[in-house]
Structures are given as structure tokens and as C-alpha cells.
Amino acid sequence: MPGHQLAPDIPGGDHADPADPAQVLSAERAHLAAARAALRAMREHAASLSADAAGDWVSQQVLQGLLDQRVAALADHPDTPLFFGRLDREDRDDLPVTIHVGRRHVHDDGSRPLVIDWRAPVSRAFYQARPSDPMNVRRRRRFGFHGGELTAYEDEDLGQGAAPQESKILTAEIERPRTGPMRDIVATIQPDQDEIVRAGLEHTVCVQGAPGTGKTAVGLHRAAYLLFTHREKLSRSGVMIVGPNRAFLSYISSVLPALGEVKVDQTTVGGILGGHAAAEPPAVAAIKGDARLAPVLRRALWAHISKPEEGLLITRGVNRFRVPDHEVREIVASLRGTTRYGPGRAALAQRLAHAVLVRMEQRGESPDDRVQDAVARSRPVKQLLDQVWPKVTPEQVLFRLLSGGDFLARAARDDLTAAEQDTLRWPKPPRSWKSARWSAADAALLDELAALIERPATLGHIVVDEAQDLSAMQLRALGRRCRTGSATVLGDLAQGTTPWSARSWEEVLTHLGLADGSVTELTMGFRVPREVLDFAARLLPSIAPGLAAPRSLRPGAGSLTVRRTGDLAAEVIAAVREVTAREGSVGLIAADAAVPALAAALADDGVPHDVLGPDSTGGHRVSVIPATLAKGLEYDHVVVAEPAAIVAAEDRGLARLYVVLTRAVTTLTVLHTHPLPAELT
Structure with a gap:
């Protein structure tokens, strides 16, 4: 109702003396306690509901699953505040004058809102309101918390003529040391980030984000926002998060559950495409990742259809019905290339059966649909199908393509050079497609073939992180999964480390089949100190000359240490011990080949640690990270061992080093025995 205030018996209202x-x-604090009690009551009520009211067993199982999800979404995390802000609004509409903004909606037993979900339209003002456009808000309040307890507050006047104010609580939250998985950023979302988060479901958004700009968090929060805004639609079609590796997924795994979204698939490209990982030379993988393979695969598949040489003869009782060879050829030609391979085969059987039924009718019979289906399943039709339009699997087609002979040349035509064809052919083909060991690049080709054979399932929305590292064929595979939906595409062209890394986001969106998506750039960093970011940015002219240099709001004086040493292992141990004396997580990053020796040195010195692997989740405060797994991760204190070895380990080593140097959010220590790359000096 207009002018509604929280009632006097509801804690947290405007009845405290604002001067005290x-x-x-x-x-x-009383309002927080009341909100926690109300959330507990909401969860208990949800847990008390029974699925027995559903009519049949299947409905009961579905309803029980929904109830379980509801109970999980209402879980209270004691170390996480239920609300982080408050808006005191002008009395101009039917909404409450005072609202508390938090991670989820909480109401009391009278359905009065104690906390408003940060994704609700009215909460947008918490992120976007400013003195020049107060959005019907006269005061914004931010809260400081420690261990889930409310410790401080800070008011910002948004009235007419008020001057913009810097929030110390906001700055402290951004700079707060972290341990364990990635946290949500609902309390610190900036206006330009909020615009991306609240972009409509129908829009595909591509975010070019420099290190520390929060692009990953923005993508995850957009997924949460879309699930809140389009709950019914996306609960049917689904949302998927695609990350670069399992270690990264483990790092971000807590963000969406903390926002109340407990049923979102999080996986890697390998997880989607089957997890194939046989080793192969980078030059081979680069060709397989090229979009030119798409028409080659299409021709290879359709080349399995042969020209009919005989007609069709069906015997039913004493009657014989013949479809001549020229009519069979016409039917095959009319279907070829106009549908997917699998449905085309099924349609051919029905078309042949229909031609037989026409002849039955010409003889005065009255066949129905059951007769047509019986003819379509008859032995003569099946034999003709196997000869003309045989069943094939993606593995059979790709095996034939890569095994040698002239089949690849006929499928490639002018799309691949003779040298590229020779590179693709297996030097020693397996005995059969069943014994073939497929690579990660092969997995995308198999997926392309599978989509040409049968239509794949699609999702309502997909979030793709580190998209600059995906090949064109991998992007096509992801694009097929949101053909009827939209995507949030995240990455940094400067951090491209694969042989096929994208040179532009327009190129990425085109391969995804979402060329109409919009590209936005985040250049202001909030996590990486300026001193560290400026040091790493010296590499940009060599790895991504077209990108603007990133900026940071955090000066970070004294955050960078670069030291040459004669005993690398001893200096690494000393540096790790030094930073572990401070608060926060510690990451020791080195070239992959150097990780075992450094981990052994830490163990010999008694430093507890874990070694991050592709599927490991960590657990210790100190982690030893191979350089190839560092992308997307953040640590309060980072020690980088021997940058020259990181650069020398791969063709795009400078880009890999840029990734490594920008993982620190408090301090960066660079130790080296060999000279630093010239770009850094």
C-alpha cells in the first residue's frame, strides 16, 4: 500500500534514532535475526510438504524432486549475510518505502517481505541509483559483515544535489582476502556489470573482460538472474555453465547455490562432447578445430548414400508390387541433403512404402496407415535401405575419413590443401572404428557428425567461460545446444593460449551461430592491484595489440615483488612461507614440468599444500598450480616461479604468462633464475 513502512513490531524499521x-x-541486527528466523520457518514449511497428493507415482517423484530443490534453495549459510543493503525510497508507488536487498526473498508468516531478492526489479536501484538519477531512492545503506554477523553500516545520500560518495564498505568487501571457492559478488556488483547481468534472455551477450574485472562472476550472476526472471521457461529448457576445466568448475561451484540456484549443470566442453583425450600433435588438432572441417564432414556423411541400381519389389500374398529403379532414384534424390541423415533414412522407408500403396490402390485395394508401416518395415525395404542409405555412426564416418585412401580427398575438395589432408590422415590407422582412440579435437568432429545424423537437444541458455580458447568446431558444438536459446560468452582475447585462439569476438559469435550477439568490454579491474596489472600489461602489445590496457581501482603499492635468484627452490619456499604469514589463499604457479620438483621441495620443508590437477578441487591453503590450469583462478598471494620456463613451454607462452601474472589479488612475487622475457623488462 502507498507509504507502507515496516510495522513498529518489525525490527529494522526507521524507529531507531538515525543520529545514534x-x-x-x-x-x-534485530531485523537480520528476524529474517533468519523467517527463512528457517520457510524452509521448515517447504520440508513439511508431501508429494503424496500427486496422482500417480511418476508425478509424485517429479513433485518430490521440486520440493527437494525448494528446500535446498532455502538453506541458510551462517557465514553469509541474508541481506547486504537497504534502500529508503520516496513514497511514490505501491512498493514498501524501506526494503532490504539480499541474496533471496524472505517473508514472514504474514507474507510481508523482510528481504527482497537482489534480482527483483525494485532492487536494481541498489546497483544503479546515483545522485544524478536517484531512481526514487533517497538513501542507500550498505552493511558490513564478519562471519555472518552484522558489524557496520554506511549510508549514502542520493537526494537532489548530493555529491557522489566513495563507499569504504564496498571497497573493503572487494578487497577482502579469500580462501576456498569463488564467492558471489551480489553486494559489490558495479553499474556496468549490472547492465550485463540484467540483459534480457533473448539477447546473447559477449563480454571481453580484462583480468580482475569480474567477467566470470558477471556470467554466473546473469545465469542466476535469468533463472529468477524466467523460472518456468528455463526450468524446462535448462541452463548450463561451461568452463575450461574441472579445477575451474570446482572454484566457481559455490556461487550459484549461494544465490539459491541449486540445479544448474556445470561442465566442460570435454564433458559435453564425451571426454575424449587421446594425445595428438598440435598441428593436427589445429586443422581439426578449423571451421573448414564442417563442409568436409557433411560431404563425408552424405557420401555414404549410393545411387539405387534396382527397383523395389514387394510381395503380399499372391500380389506383387514393383517400384521401378528410376522412381526409387527420384525419391532418394528428393530427400538427400534436405533433412538430417537419420530422419532422411526413415523418410525414405515411408516414401517407398507410400509408392507401394499407390500401386495397391491402383489395383482396387484400400490399404491404410498400418499397411504402409508394415511395408516400411518389410525385409525388401530394409534391404534396399541398407544398400542405398545405410545406417552409420559418427565414429564410422570419421574413422573412414581419417584412415587413408582417397575418401578424405573426395570429401575435402578445395576446402583442405593436400598437405593438410596428409596431416589429418592417421599414419597407422586402428583396425576398426571400435578400437580407435579419439582426441579432444576429434570429439568436436564426432559431435558435428552426430548433429548431421540426428537433431541434438537444446538449452534455454548457456554460459561459456574462457571462450577465446575454444576451436571453431567446439564453438559450433556449443552453439547447436542453444540454437533456440541465447548465450553469455565470456573471455579475454589477451588470455588466448590455444593454437586456435580467437582473434575477435565477432568470429566467436559467428561460429556459435549467434552473430547478432552484442559485444561489451570490461576494462576496469576491481581485484588485481594496479601495480600488478600494469606489470602484466607490458605483454599486451605482443599478445593482443588491439585491446585497451586494463585499469585497476586498487593502487596496490608494494603488491609486486620481482627478484632474481640463484637458488630457485629455496627462494620459492621462503616466499611461500612469507605470504602464508598473512591472511588469504596462496598459489604457487610454475611451468607444468616444474611442478613436481617444487611440490617435493615444499613437502620436504614441511609446508602443507595440494597440487592442482585437471580434476582436483584442492583443499589446502597453499596450492601448487601448473601454469596450464591457472586460467580463471584467483589467489590472494601468488608466487610465480621462472617466467621464462612458462613462456618456453608452448607456442603462445607469452599469453600463458599474462594469465599467470594476473591471478593475484593482493600480492605477486615473481622469482627467476633466467632472464625475464624482454617484454617485461
Whole structure:
């Protein structure tokens, strides 16, 4: 109702003396306690509901699954505050004058809102309101928390003529040391990030984000926002998060559950495409990842259809019905290339059966659909199908393509050079397609063939992180899964480390089949200190000359240490011990080949640690990270061992080093025995 205020018996209202911080803090703490109690009551009510009311067993199972999800979404995390902000609004509409903004909606037993979900339209003002456009808000309040307890508050006047104010609580939250998985950023979303998060479901958004700009968090929060705004639609079609590796997925795994979204698939490209990982030379993988393979695969598949040389003869009782060879050829020609391979085969059987039924009718019979289906399943039709339009699997087609002979040349035509064809052919083909060991690049080709054979299932929305590292064929595979939906595409062209890394986002969107998507750039960093970011940015002219240099809001004086040493292992141990004396997580990053020796040195010195692997989740405060797995991760303190070895380990080594140097959010220590790359000096 208009002018609604929280009732006097509801804690946290405007009844505390605003001139007395202690009273205000006490009232807000009381409101937090009331909100936690209300959330607990909401969860208990959800847990008490029974699925027995559903009619049949299947409906009961579905309903029980939904109830379980609801209970899980209402879980209270004691170390996470239920609300982080408050808006005191002008009395101009039917909404409450005072609202608390938090991670989920909480109401009391009278359905009065105690906390408004950050994704609700009214909460947008918390992120976007400013003195020049207060959005019907006269005061914004931010809260400081420690261990789930409310410890401080800070008010910002948004009235007419008010000057913009810097929030110390906001800055402290951004700079707060972290341990364990990635946290959500609902309390610190910036206006330009909020615009991306709240982009409509129908829009595909591509975010070019420099290190520390929060692009990954923005993508995850957009997924949460879309699930909130389009709950019914996306609960049917689904949302998927695609990350570069399992270690990265483990790092971000807690973000969406903390926002109440417990049923979102999180996987890698390998997880989608089957997890094939046989080793192969980078030059071979680069060709297989090229979009030119798409027409080659299409021709290879359709080349399995042969020209009919005989007609069709069907015997039913004493009657014989013949479809001549020229009519069979016409039917095959009319279907070839106009549908997917699998449905085309099924349609051919029905078309042949229909031609037989026409002849039955010409003889005065009255066949129905059951007769047509019986003819379509008859032995003569099946034999003709196997000769003309045989069943094939993606593995059979790709095996034939890569095994040698002139089949690849006939399928490639002018799309691949003779040298590229020779590179693709297996030097020693397996005995059969069943014994073939497929690579990660092969997996995308198999997926392309599978989509040409049968239509794949699609999702309502897909979030793709580190998209600059995906090949054109991998992007096509992901694009097929959101053909009727939209995507959030995240990455940094400067961090491209694969042989096929994208040179432009327009290229990425085209391969995804979402060329109409919009590209936006985040250049202001909030996590990586300026001193560290400026040091790493010296590499940009060599790895991504077209990108603007990133900026950071955090000066970070004294955050960077670069030191040459004669005893690398001893200096690494000393540096790790030094930073572990401070608060926060510690990451020791080195070239992959150097990781075992450095991990052994830490173990010999008694430093507890874990070694990050493709599928490991970590657990210790100190992690030893191979350089190839560092992408997307963040640590309060990072020690980088021997940059020259990281650069020398791969063709795009400078880009890999850029990734490694930008993982630190508090301090970066660079130790080296060999000279640093010239770009850094």
C-alpha cells in the first residue's frame, strides 16, 4: 500500500534514532535475526510438504524432486549475510518505502517481505541509483559483515544535489582476502556489470573482460538472474555453465547455490562432447578445430548414400508390387541433403512404402496407415535401405575419413590443401572404428557428425567461460545446444593460449551461430592491484595489440615483488612461507614440468599444500598450480616461479604468462633464475 513502512513490531524499521549509530546497528541486527528466523520457518514449511497428493507415482517423484530443490534453495549459510543493503525510497508507488536487498526473498508468516531478492526489479536501484538519477531512492545503506554477523553500516545520500560518495564498505568487501571457492559478488556488483547481468534472455551477450574485472562472476550472476526472471521457461529448457576445466568448475561451484540456484549443470566442453583425450600433435588438432572441417564432414556423411541400381519389389500374398529403379532414384534424390541423415533414412522407408500403396490402390485395394508401416518395415525395404542409405555412426564416418585412401580427398575438395589432408590422415590407422582412440579435437568432429545424423537437444541458455580458447568446431558444438536459446560468452582475447585462439569476438559469435550477439568490454579491474596489472600489461602489445590496457581501482603499492635468484627452490619456499604469514589463499604457479620438483621441495620443508590437477578441487591453503590450469583462478598471494620456463613451454607462452601474472589479488612475487622475457623488462 502507498507509504507502507515496516510495522513498529518489525525490527529494522526507521524507529531507531538515525543520529545514534548504536541504535541503528542494533535495529538492523534485530531485523537480520528476524529474517533468519523467517527463512528457517520457510524452509521448515517447504520440508513439511508431501508429494503424496500427486496422482500417480511418476508425478509424485517429479513433485518430490521440486520440493527437494525448494528446500535446498532455502538453506541458510551462517557465514553469509541474508541481506547486504537497504534502500529508503520516496513514497511514490505501491512498493514498501524501506526494503532490504539480499541474496533471496524472505517473508514472514504474514507474507510481508523482510528481504527482497537482489534480482527483483525494485532492487536494481541498489546497483544503479546515483545522485544524478536517484531512481526514487533517497538513501542507500550498505552493511558490513564478519562471519555472518552484522558489524557496520554506511549510508549514502542520493537526494537532489548530493555529491557522489566513495563507499569504504564496498571497497573493503572487494578487497577482502579469500580462501576456498569463488564467492558471489551480489553486494559489490558495479553499474556496468549490472547492465550485463540484467540483459534480457533473448539477447546473447559477449563480454571481453580484462583480468580482475569480474567477467566470470558477471556470467554466473546473469545465469542466476535469468533463472529468477524466467523460472518456468528455463526450468524446462535448462541452463548450463561451461568452463575450461574441472579445477575451474570446482572454484566457481559455490556461487550459484549461494544465490539459491541449486540445479544448474556445470561442465566442460570435454564433458559435453564425451571426454575424449587421446594425445595428438598440435598441428593436427589445429586443422581439426578449423571451421573448414564442417563442409568436409557433411560431404563425408552424405557420401555414404549410393545411387539405387534396382527397383523395389514387394510381395503380399499372391500380389506383387514393383517400384521401378528410376522412381526409387527420384525419391532418394528428393530427400538427400534436405533433412538430417537419420530422419532422411526413415523418410525414405515411408516414401517407398507410400509408392507401394499407390500401386495397391491402383489395383482396387484400400490399404491404410498400418499397411504402409508394415511395408516400411518389410525385409525388401530394409534391404534396399541398407544398400542405398545405410545406417552409420559418427565414429564410422570419421574413422573412414581419417584412415587413408582417397575418401578424405573426395570429401575435402578445395576446402583442405593436400598437405593438410596428409596431416589429418592417421599414419597407422586402428583396425576398426571400435578400437580407435579419439582426441579432444576429434570429439568436436564426432559431435558435428552426430548433429548431421540426428537433431541434438537444446538449452534455454548457456554460459561459456574462457571462450577465446575454444576451436571453431567446439564453438559450433556449443552453439547447436542453444540454437533456440541465447548465450553469455565470456573471455579475454589477451588470455588466448590455444593454437586456435580467437582473434575477435565477432568470429566467436559467428561460429556459435549467434552473430547478432552484442559485444561489451570490461576494462576496469576491481581485484588485481594496479601495480600488478600494469606489470602484466607490458605483454599486451605482443599478445593482443588491439585491446585497451586494463585499469585497476586498487593502487596496490608494494603488491609486486620481482627478484632474481640463484637458488630457485629455496627462494620459492621462503616466499611461500612469507605470504602464508598473512591472511588469504596462496598459489604457487610454475611451468607444468616444474611442478613436481617444487611440490617435493615444499613437502620436504614441511609446508602443507595440494597440487592442482585437471580434476582436483584442492583443499589446502597453499596450492601448487601448473601454469596450464591457472586460467580463471584467483589467489590472494601468488608466487610465480621462472617466467621464462612458462613462456618456453608452448607456442603462445607469452599469453600463458599474462594469465599467470594476473591471478593475484593482493600480492605477486615473481622469482627467476633466467632472464625475464624482454617484454617485461
